[in-house]
Amino acid sequence: MKNEKILFAGLTGQIGFPLALHLARDNEVWGIARFRDESKRKQLEQAGVTTCHMDLGRPDYANLPDDFGYLIHFAVYQEGGLDFDEAFRVNAEGTGLLMAHCRKAKAALVMSSCAVYALPQDPNHPVKETDPLNGPQSAHCPTYAVSKTAEEAVARAAARQLGLPTTIARMNVYYGTYGGLPPWQFEWMLAGMPVPVQPNRASVCSPIHEDDINHQVGGLLAGASVPATIVNWGGDEAVEVRTYSSYMAEITGLKIQFQEAADDPLAARTVVADNTRSRELAGDCQVKWREGMRRVIAARHPEIKLRA
Amino acid sequence: MKALKNEKILITGPMGQIAFPIAVELAKDNEVWGIARFRDGSKRQHLESLGIRTRSIDLANPGFRDLPDDFTYVIHLAAFIGPKPNFDRALTVNAEGTGLLMGHCQKARAFFSMSSCSIYAAPQDPYHPVKESEALSGEALPYSPTYIASKTAQEAAARLCARLFNLPTTIARMNVSYGPNGGLPAYQFDAMLAEKPVQVLSDRPSICSPIYQDDIVAQVGGLLSAASVPAKIVNWGGDDGVDVETYCRYMADIVGIKPEFERSPHGVKHTVTDNSLRKAIVGDCQVKWQEGMRRMIAARHPEVKLKG
Secondary structure (H helix, E strand, O other), X not given: OOXXXXXXXXXXXXXXXXXXXXXXXXXXXXXXXXXOOHHHHHHHHHOOOEXXXXXXXXXXXXXXXXXXXXXXXXXXXXXXXXXXXXHHHXXXXXXXXXXXXXXXXXXXXXXXXXXXXXXXXXXXXEEOOOOOEXXXXXXXEOOHHHHHHHHHHHHHHHHHHHOOOEEEEEEOEEXXXXXXXXXXXXXXXXXXXXXXXXXXXXXXXXXXXXXXXXXXXXXXXXXXXXXXXXXXXXXXXXEEHHHHHHHHHHHHOOOOOEEXXXXXXXXOOOOEEOOHHHHHHHOOOOOOHHHHHHHHHHHHOOOOOOOO | OOOOOOOEEEEXXXXXXXXXXXXXXXXXXXXXXXXXXXXXHHHHHHHHHOOOEEEEOOOOOOOOOOOOOOOOEEEEOXXXXXXXXXXXXXXXXXXXXXXXXXXXXXXXXXXXXEEEHHHEOOOOOOOOEEOOOOOEXXXXXXXXXXXXXXXXXXHXXXXXXXXXXXXXXXXXXXXXXXXXXXXXXXXXXXXXXXXXXXXXEOOOOOEEOEEEHHHHHHHHHHHHXXXXXXXXXXXEOOOOOEEHHHHHHHHHHHHOOOOOEEEEOOOOOOOEEOOHHXXXXXXXXXXXXXXXXXXXXHHHOOOXXXXX
């Protein structure tokens, strides 16, 4: 993407932040968020991003331009607790109001999550976009799966209502310099803590590296349509949490321990994504998971010497 | 309570179990229009004979050209509910269709969107009266895997459109409806009459808040008058929580048959509704469940003699 005017919502998060910095090199990027972390706002501004404080649940768009070429919406209400009304206000209503403000755009990319899927019985089954929804409540954020389903509903409705070509991307497991499940698991190992895992279910997932996100965002936006295009967004290789965690321990010489705990909010329940559609739209992933995890550790912990 | 008179009212899905008696009653003093797919032409004729104007519209792909857009009230009761796991279809009809309908009817004074108490996460204590603010994430229904996710999605779309179009909206979460025109207790009675067992959960009492048809018809106007922006969300159930086994035994007793129950861990988890908000808007229900069940049986089975 080059020379586009892009509105980026939720650009302080682990996924949004590096992507916003990446896009700001060749595009005019505007960013809206609550900016609770002032240093991130500064970094974005220094990279040329125009920032504007916005609460998506109660937005005031009066001072924001409406002539964006593209909308990228990664903002999400993801607090613990049981405020379902606020979760719907931000994730569902907020998404629709934002799309309405950007109705003149060429396309919108709305981030969803593979958490909206009902867990397939076979944890190795690659879920297709048409597979059953009704994702289980996650312990770390009970409002998440249901309000992301609600967000998809609103994005679908708004795409047709506004005639705004839209892509809804269901993120699997993200990892990069600024976080994601594998980097956090590495931090726990580094702190000598066990990695919590599900006891009765393999935690197979499709991790996708930051660089692949950067490469694929243009293809996913180009695939936007009315009615909305729905697409899984994950890595091309399925891998079990224990497998990649053990690899990260191996290359850093750490000892690894797993703690089986069904109710631990940090013991991820994951799915494998069928990437047929995303590969059609955006091509194959370039970063293999072993290489990606090496790079992420190197970027986050330059002090650690990695074994071959 | 507010009675609707001399209004121009659109009812979607007017042949439905809940919608039909509402349409018939409102047609007495209002200009009532009904939209549905009307695959059964005789039903459409029946509505027309009752003074209801009809248009054939599929909410998945609505052509609104032949439908006026100057309705003063809209009562949206149509919903996709089916046994197949076609989530895309369910979201297209229930979420996108609701949004497009609200877009078409944005000049209305109020929009009523029917939802369902089955979108609540079942509380641990089955006797706990569920408030509107409580946890969502209902389990998929055994007879319609798409229902919960798509009704949750419909609420999200209705919430958005209320704000997007500044269209005062009421979202009513129906508990268990029943009356001469059907409903769960009616079908359970039919099963008992045919000497079939009534299915109940084996590990949890099935307490619900049944509401009689006449109360539904009487309260819909009041619920419409409470519509607001952002949307008003209100439980719609009867005043008394009652166990499925208790009311089935009562129905069996007054007609002199022997009830049988089939217990299984798989089935619908009912909830009891907290009706404070509904009562504040439209007052108490007029029909106690015992009286309502008697009336229902008398109307549906005039051949059956009722004991005193």
